[in-house]
Amino acid sequence: MDDIARDTGLSAMTVSRALRESQSVSAATREKVLEATQRLGYHVDFIARQLRAKHAFQLGVVVSFRGYVGHYYFGQIVQGMQQVLAGTHYHISLFDLESEDFNDPLKCVNLCHQRRVGGLVIVGPGQKERFPKILADLAMPLIVVGSSLGRQAISYVAVDNISGARAMTEHLLDLGHRRIGFIQGWREGRDSAQREQAFRKTLAAHKVPVMEQWIGPGEYETRKAHHLAMEWLSRPAPPTAIFAANDLMAYGVIDAARSLGLRVPEDLSVAGFDDLGSSADFVPALTTVAQPMASLGTVAARYLLDVLQTNGPAAVLHQKLPTQLQVRSSTAPPGKSAVAGASKPKRRTSRRA
Amino acid sequence: MDDIARDTGLSAMTVSRALRESQSVSAATREKVLEATQRLGYHVDFIARQLRAKHAFQLGVVVSFRGYVGHYYFGQIVQGMQQVLAGTHYHISLFDLESEDFNDPLKCVNLCHQRRVGGLVIVGPGQKERFPKILADLAMPLIVVGSSLGRQAISYVAVDNISGARAMTEHLLDLGHRRIGFIQGWREGRDSAQREQAFRKTLAAHKVPVMEQWIGPGEYETRKAHHLAMEWLSRPAPPTAIFAANDLMAYGVIDAARSLGLRVPEDLSVAGFDDLGSSADFVPALTTVAQPMASLGTVAARYLLDVLQTNGPAAVLHQKLPTQLQVRSSTAPPGKSAVAGASKPKRRTSRRA
């Protein structure tokens, strides 16, 4: 600030230049300025810089606080973003979908302009329908994370549910399973539907019949999946494998199997989707499809930064990140005994962790 | 902006006033201004307002992205903060403990001044040692969330581990348990130590001997607790109840009991600490100590807002929030059979959810 200028006998302008540009300031002057800056403990005021630059060096993350911030994924995504932003001047600002009323495009625009947010990351399910219209009003780089939006002119980065579910289904088929159940997630979200479709198509491609009685809703909830699995497994001739649309439901299935005296994976193979942090430590360790959540954040942040730097017309990014099949201890070839039903008691063995 | 002023034939000042103050502007004028504001799609520029007000209407959340953002609690705390901030103009900005180098007090001050952060919320373990010094340099309201700092002149809000662990221990004693194990969390953190101390003291107060062989380290990890419980439970005369310092470890204990053919809670009572979202849905539903994580955020945000509004010298807040005992299905009076050991197979019953 002016103190530095006075201290060094220079003008504020020169100080400003010395602190930013490498050209057009003599080495001796820069030296002096830097020294004084250190000594007086000066630091640029971002707000003022932002006002002049019409730019706040901020990326907004729009998220449902009520429904999603407590979620495991949210932190992962933010962490991925931060990795990209660490080297830059950019920061992350959180916007609450509920309290800000992002349903109203006008308010949304207001807020972003008010805060001079450089770009927006929309996180979480259920946003896809309303954001197209908002974007039209919003001359702002924007990317939706976690939902694939189809062919719309909005950028998104999502996880490739289809290849992930296909890989898992093939894994179960390769093990020899032919009687496979599938537990669905939310009906509203596209993710679960894609996983289910991939499951069905992969079975069909391998000429394995799809058993409609073993496809049912679990809403991504442990408890609902538990109930469903109890039903399936306590009837005669139950499935030999169950593929749940997320890990939490897989936990529920495993628990149901146990309370019926079935061993996992000997009597029933169970597969999930997500690879939650706890899934590797679960007993038995869960076979699942790992979602690259941090990478979602990384890609989103990098995209916005790119767009902001080129400041040309924003290229639309439609990216699906590959999943990774994590084969652990909850899946195995089907045992002969399982066909007989669930009532027969078995000897219990300790499981590999 | 000026457009509004021109449109309404008023001065920018009057427009500014009409949009903020309820006094000192005539109703007719305000009407006109608001109408024009709507029509022209105007919105105040926060950056400019901030520059003038020397104040950014932001609370910084300092958190270890690497270690804590993915954690379940983080979202809860942020959610709690947002509840308080929803009615205000304040927003949440995230600062990464790692990439910002908050170890260096100078850099920390710089950053906060640069961003004009109004107050700081420090989240996560392990901050207590270094922040005192930083605070001295930092003329900024600050509160540490989740760690009790003892008698230092830094505000904190934390969970009352001691009363929580005492309540749980008394619950187990009330049920009739006398052979109770305890699984510790991280050695470094104070939380686990406090829970353990409360456990020991409560036993002592009830003249129940503390069994050192049934107190062991679990590091808050499911798997480690699983191993430890396997060891304890496969020996003769095992404990009839195990109190784990967090829920994840309780899951591990329940799993260990099951793989040894023990029923929970009939043969072994298991208690946790945290009340994770999944714990109520776990089968059996977990008896645990609920931590008011969202309240931590709420209290922290409210404290900072208070301090910022009074702008007098900040009163130091040392608050411990009460926990709540959640009695569910994983604890019960000790069965007679448990004393005999773990090898005898039992009939399996379905459990209450």
Add this chain to the structure above:
DNA sequence: GCCAGACTTGTTATCGATAACATTCATGCT
């Protein structure tokens, strides 16, 4: 009829950094 006091609106200066333009000074060329 005139003025105190309340009410409403306008003017100027400011927050701090910096873009755009102006100025100074030294060097090298004809």
Add this chain to the structure above:
DNA sequence: AGCATGAATGTTATCGATAACAAGTCTGGC
């Protein structure tokens, strides 16, 4: 010598909102 060139620095204006102060208007009371 005289002037063009360019490097280094200084001046002014600006981003947009608003605090502080100024001024104008209206009311009622003497």
